[in-house]
Amino acid sequence: MxxxxxxxxxxxxxxxxxxxxxxxxxxxxxxxxxxxxxxxxxxxxxxxxxxxxxxxxxxxxxxxxxxxxxxxxxxxxxxxxxxxxxxxxxxxxxxxxxxxxxxxxxxxxxxxxxxxxxxxxxxxxxxxxxxxxSLILRQVRYYPYIQLIVVALFIGLTLFALSSTNRAIQNQVWVGMAKETAHQLGTPLSSMEAWLEILKEKEDVRPLASELGKDVDRLKLITDRFSKIGSVPSLEERNVVEQVAAMMAYIKKRAPQKVNFTLQTAEQEVTAMISPTLFDWVIENLLKNALDAMEGKGDIQVLIENHPAHLTIDITDTGKGIPVRLQEKIFHPGFSTKKRGWGLGLSLARRIIQDYHKGRLTVKWSEQNKGTTFRIWLRK
Structure with a gap:
């Protein structure tokens, strides 16, 4: 298409x-x-x-x-x-x-x-x-150029309006899909929670029930994330260092042992107004992308820098890198370089940072076979 x-x-x-x-x-x-x-x-x-x-x-x-x-x-x-x-x-x-x-x-x-x-x-x-x-000759010479400028402006405004309309329609589609997904997950989750309570009463399967409970909690978190897409999230003042560190610890447990994680920050408390659930989703998505790019081994470094009016979070991997021609396309809905996946992760991540947190998510640096750095810019 x-x-x-x-x-x-x-x-x-x-x-x-x-x-x-x-x-x-x-x-x-x-x-x-x-x-x-x-x-x-x-x-x-x-x-x-x-x-x-x-x-x-x-x-x-x-x-x-x-x-x-x-x-x-x-x-x-x-x-x-x-x-x-x-x-x-x-x-x-x-x-x-x-x-x-x-x-x-x-x-x-x-x-x-x-x-x-x-x-x-x-x-x-x-x-x-x-x-x-004569004046007539000058008008004949210059009128077409003026006309072409006016037509070009009209076409440009028309294309901009169509593009804005298409983006609005796409956003409605993604929002509808996200909310429908959250709704569909809600019913089986309620049933699973009920079954977990029954399992917890049995002594011999209580450890199994505890592990299943963690997965249910994870599904509840995912449902909560999807339910917040399209709505105005409530922002809270949070320590960004703690939020990022917690998500890194979660990903590290599920990453190959040959992947090294490093968090660098000059201050242990850097606060900003964020939606914790959605912000964690962005960090998780970027860390998972870094893991996919490195194919099982390498280094992931997260650098948090505090500035008077804003803060930046740089997530750097030592993976295969992103070609220059694709560095903006990767944020387009449906675009993916992977064989599996819908190509919505980075698109939703940018939407969360830009629309909900009024910040920016960009590719700061990338070089093929050397790595990539994604930068999150947030107002304080």
Whole structure:
């Protein structure tokens, strides 16, 4: 399914790029044609002015006058041979009055845009006519880019809204599964507790009942954890060092003897507001992941550092490491590198730290065949 979604996104991006390239190509061709037409209009305007200057008193100049007066879109600047501005047309008159250097800047821009037309004044001198792009041409050139930016923003907001909706739906699914699991476990647990009470009355099976009781308590803890997913947990001020040490002791009893556990902390009491049940679940999950990564031997080191406003918990293993391309994907629901499992452990762990404790859970460091460090960041 992940590959299907990725392929669909790449196809959508490819289509969007094709549309953008086609649009820009079409607009560039259109603007070139408009520019050619404007150049012809300026040339016609220059010829009309030349005819007006050189015409005899009895010549019919109606057409030339009409050509000269109908140019209201293309900006023009007339200069002499020394570059002094003689006249201008279709420029911002208010800007000309307010800014004495406005015409000079426009003239420099026109020189860079198009070569000038030369108009003979007499046999000894010429005038130069510089022209720029009309407002219509500038709009044609830049409007598609503005439109594409607006469309891109719209698509981005749409994708963000869809992503948020999908995340909300996924969260509802996980929450529903967790609560249903807790509900389903509740009934057999109640029955098992009743049977345990009966077994405890029999002297010969009392040790067995005691061991079964530990497993029942463990199942009750798991049920309690699942029941708290999706609800607002009550946070308590707890000593994080004690919480982590207790969970390490629990995992150590069930780990291979070739795995060494080390807890490092400069202070024996580092407090924070946590949900003990859910926080223990996160630590247990990270320690179990470390065990799986080391495949039966290696070192697991937990470092707790106390800071004025926050604390950090680094859990480091000497396992096989996580490739860079997977270091963010491992937190996605359903993603797993193991042959067995649903890929929910790290996803739920991050949800517990971020949503319930307002902290962060990240991969601080990882190198293949050397190990991995997960960091928990919590406010105090």
């Amino acid at each position: 992940f590959r299907q979604i990725t392929g669909w996104k790449f196809s959508l991006i490819a289509v969007a790029v094709a549309i953008i390239v086609t649009t820009i190509w079409f607009v560039n061709n259109l603007s070139e044609k408009i520019q050619e037409e404007e150049t012809k209009k300026v040339a016609t305007w220059v010829e009309a002015n030349r005819e007006l200057l050189q015409a005899s008193p009895d010549a019919n100049l109606n057409l030339a006058v009409e050509i000269v007066t109908t140019n209201t879109t293309i900006p023009l600047i007339l200069t002499d041979e020394q570059g002094h501005i003689i006249d201008h047309r279709n420029l911002d008159t208010q800007q000309v009055v307010r800014d004495t250097a406005y015409l000079e800047r426009q003239l420099e821009d026109f020189r860079q845009q198009h070569p000038p037309f030369i108009m003979a004044v007499d046999t000894h001198s010429n005038n130069y006519i510089y022209y720029g792009d």
